[in-house]
Amino acid sequence: MESWVSDIEFERFSSLRRAMKTAIINPLANYLPSGVVKKLLRFGKSELAAANWTDPGGWRSMVISYKGQCRQIADKFLVRAGTIPTALRNRKRLGARVLARLIDGVDHEPVYVLCLGAGPGHIILAAMQQTRRKVLATLVDLNGEAFEYGGGLAREMGLQDQVRFVQGDVRDVEQMLDHPPDVVKMLGICEYLNDEQITDIARAVAEVSPAGAALVFNSLSKTHGTDRFFRRVFGLHMIHRSPQHLQGLMAAGGFENFVSVREPLGVYHVMVGRRSREYHSSGAKGT
Numbered sequence: 001m002e003s004w005v006s007d008i009e010f011e012r013f014s015s016l017r018r019a020m021k022t023a024i025i026n027p028l029a030n031y032l033p034s035g036v037v038k039k040l041l042r043f044g045k046s047e048l049a050a051a052n053w054t055d056p057g058g059w060r061s062m063v064i065s066y067k068g069q070c071r072q073i074a075d076k077f078l079v080r081a082g083t084i085p086t087a088l089r090n091r092k093r094l095g096a097r098v099l100a101r102l103i104d105g106v107d108h109e110p111v112y113v114l115c116l117g118a119g120p121g122h123i124i125l126a127a128m129q130q131t132r133r134k135v136l137a138t139l140v141d142l143n144g145e146a147f148e149y150g151g152g153l154a155r156e157m158g159l160q161d162q163v164r165f166v167q168g169d170v171r172d173v174e175q176m177l178d179h180p181p182d183v184v185k186m187l188g189i190c191e192y193l194n195d196e197q198i199t200d201i202a203r204a205v206a207e208v209s210p211a212g213a214a215l216v217f218n219s220l221s222k223t224h225g226t227d228r229f230f231r232r233v234f235g236l237h238m239i240h241r242s243p244q245h246l247q248g249l250m251a252a253g254g255f256e257n258f259v260s261v262r263e264p265l266g267v268y269h270v271m272v273g274r275r276s277r278e279y280h281s282s283g284a285k286g287t
Helices: 015-031 034-043 047-054 059-067 073-081 083-104 122-129 145-157 170-176 195-208 227-234 243-252
Strands: 111-116 135-141 163-167 183-185 214-220 255-262 268-275
Touching: 015 227, 034 047, 034 227, 047 059, 047 073, 047 227, 059 073, 059 083, 059 122, 059 145, 073 083, 083 111, 083 122, 083 183, 083 214, 083 268, 111 122, 111 170, 111 195, 122 135, 122 145, 135 145, 135 170, 145 163, 170 195, 195 243, 214 243, 243 255, 243 268
Parallel strands: 111 135, 111 183, 135 163, 183 214
Antiparallel strands: 214 268, 255 268
């Protein structure tokens, strides 16, 4: 999988910048009184902070981080210099490329893709632009507000007839599909779920997927160094897991043969597992 992503132009930090973050910037962000930091962000009219205060880790904050172009000084610092927003942009590039290559490897058309916790669909839409295959994607999210924005993105890319937005619980995927998925995307949601929820979702996906179908997901590392800041200031409580831990949860749900690739800042690992041929379905579609 490394060869798939070797030519991607990732964002990276210099050695000096990493040292400054470790020694100065991260300690200040983590240990300044949270009330003071919030007042400064409100004074600076931070759109990223406001988005997270409304919906911690929600789709609006993802849009701001992905765009990377900010009007407010506070956001220019948070989004352009922050480790998590930078790593998110790297994850988007990495995830889109991995999905595109997996789509290219499917032996039939159309290729069916299921996206869980999809938000407006930035990553799958980017992947669809990188492949010449005919792709039909079902995007599932609890928050239907993201779909209007996502529909606009799809129209701009000429992909509006290839995507379908469904509001609902990702564990109810059997009721949302009219065809077994060849590729399933779970990027950006495991860090907000407990272990049991992740395994439940993996089982639900395994029930509707054919043997060998690909599942794409990511782990989150504390190497970003600002977990305390995100919890105290943004109210964002993310769960950090090693790739091995997360792969174990997916294995318990019916997946195997995992491969992993890390984005350059080391915050995210994007992983691919395959639906086990030994998995015993309870009788749902895709067996």
